[in-house]
Amino acid sequence: MVGIAGHIFYVRCIALFSSESWWSRSPFQTILEISSAYSKPFNILISIHGFSALTMNKRRLYTFTLVTALISAGCQNDEVNPTSQDTTTPKLDYYTEAYDVPGLGFVPQTKVSYDYNDAGKVSKYTVFSYNTDSGSLEYLRSFVFSYVNNRVDKIRGYLAGSASPYVEYSYEYLINDNVSRVTESNHSAGINSEANFSYNVVNNSIKVAYTFSNGASFDYEFNYDSENIQNDRTTRGSQVCSDGQYTYDQHTNPFSNLGYVDYMLNNLSVNNILTEAVNCVGCSFPTLVPVSYSYEYDDKGYPTEVTTLYKSGSSVTMVQKEIFYK
Numbered sequence: 001m002v003g004i005a006g007h008i009f010y011v012r013c014i015a016l017f018s019s020e021s022w023w024s025r026s027p028f029q030t031i032l033e034i035s036s037a038y039s040k041p042f043n044i045l046i047s048i049h050g051f052s053a054l055t056m057n058k059r060r061l062y063t064f065t066l067v068t069a070l071i072s073a074g075c076q077n078d079e080v081n082p083t084s085q086d087t088t089t090p091k092l093d094y095y096t097e098a099y100d101v102p103g104l105g106f107v108p109q110t111k112v113s114y115d116y117n118d119a120g121k122v123s124k125y126t127v128f129s130y131n132t133d134s135g136s137l138e139y140l141r142s143f144v145f146s147y148v149n150n151r152v153d154k155i156r157g158y159l160a161g162s163a164s165p166y167v168e169y170s171y172e173y174l175i176n177d178n179v180s181r182v183t184e185s186n187h188s189a190g191i192n193s194e195a196n197f198s199y200n201v202v203n204n205s206i207k208v209a210y211t212f213s214n215g216a217s218f219d220y221e222f223n224y225d226s227e228n229i230q231n232d233r234t235t236r237g238s239q240v241c242s243d244g245q246y247t248y249d250q251h252t253n254p255f256s257n258l259g260y261v262d263y264m265l266n267n268l269s270v271n272n273i274l275t276e277a278v279n280c281v282g283c284s285f286p287t288l289v290p291v292s293y294s295y296e297y298d299d300k301g302y303p304t305e306v307t308t309l310y311k312s313g314s315s316v317t318m319v320q321k322e323i324f325y326k
Contacts, residue, residue: 090302090325091116092254100318111137114258121147122258141166145260151177152260159188169263179261195263208265218283220265227256228269234283241283247275251301254323272303288312298325 094113098106111128124144128137139160146154151173156165166188172181183194193212200206207221218241222232228248234241248271255267274293288310296305303323310317 089257090254090300091120092258093324093326095321095323098320098322100320106318106320107132108137117147119150121145121150122260155260171261182261182263184263222268224268226270228271236283239283240281242278242280244276244278246273246277248272249274249295251295251297251303254302254325272306288317291316 092114094111096108097110098108101107108130110130113126113128114122115124115126117123122145124142126142127140129140130136131138141157141159143155143157145152146156152171154171155169157167158164159166164187166186168185168187170183170185171179172183174180178199179197181194181196183192185192191213193210196209196211198207198209203223204225205221205223207219209217209219211217218234218236220232220234222229224230229246231243231245233243246269248269251272253267253270253272256270258267272293272295276290289312291309291311293309294307295303298304302325305320305322307318307320310319
């Protein structure tokens with residue numbers, strides 16, 4: 001990890017389990033984090049999928065989904081009656097994360113739980129941090145969803161003890177319900193930004209242009225097949241920052257059923273990542289490199305545990321997630 005201005009820490013080019021099948025992370029997120037940090041540091045640890053420095057207490061977690069081949073706005077079963085709950089697909093209840101600490105084994109760090117409305121759509125998810133001193137989980141932050149015309153309209157993030165959101169995401173859509181723009185108002189960082197989506201149905205690609213109120217910008221483009229990202233590319237102007245290729249298993253990525261597109265584009269693939277080959281050319285370089293992924297599944301084929309092995313120089317680190325369903 002690399003600290004900026006003594007406050008922000010980043011996990012560079014990490015592929016946890018997609019960039020997001022949910023077990024992978026696109027390198028473009030590093031640029032997003034750095035771009036938003038250039039003008040003003042803020043004392044919040046940015047954490048993808050809850051992965052963060054073990055010594056830090058504050059995390060920022062995002063979950064995103066590609067639910068159709070063209071990043072659509074609704075659930076995969078979006079045509080169900082909005083007043084009746086879909087019970088055919090297992091829903092995420094919560095997941096926990098633990099990190100392998102030398103001499104201590106897997107030490108719990110994070111829990112993320114999900115609530116749903118009567119239509120079966122996510123109404124809120126809550127992030128808890130494990131306090132090693134008290135040995136208990138403590139409420140850290142929550143994200144509250146509002147819907148208009150059965151589509152996500154806004155997502156508001158609240159820190160513990162605050163009644164005012166520290167971050168807000170606003171959504172706009174094309175006539176076919178594909179997301180056209182997501183705007184982030186980050187009151188904590190003091191920097192606003194937006195992501196503009198363009199779709200190319202001829203070559204099955206999607207390009208997302210990110211711009212920031214501090215003047216920074218970059219583009220993230222990926223090609224998909226069978227609703228999985230096959231390759232991606234991040235650029236800043238004429239500079240190529242990274243490119244990657246990915247393969248997947250045949251099991252359902254549970255986060256792809258959450259039914260919304262997150263600002264940092266996590267969970268873009270419907271299956272779980274098996275291999276990745278990411279070439280960080282410029283802009284940033286990884287300090288943690290995933291070496292292997294292993295999964296355990298339930299009788300419906302949904303992952304119940306994923307262990308990711310990372311390498312940083314001569315050091316090896318493991319992160320373990322346990323996933324629970326309603």
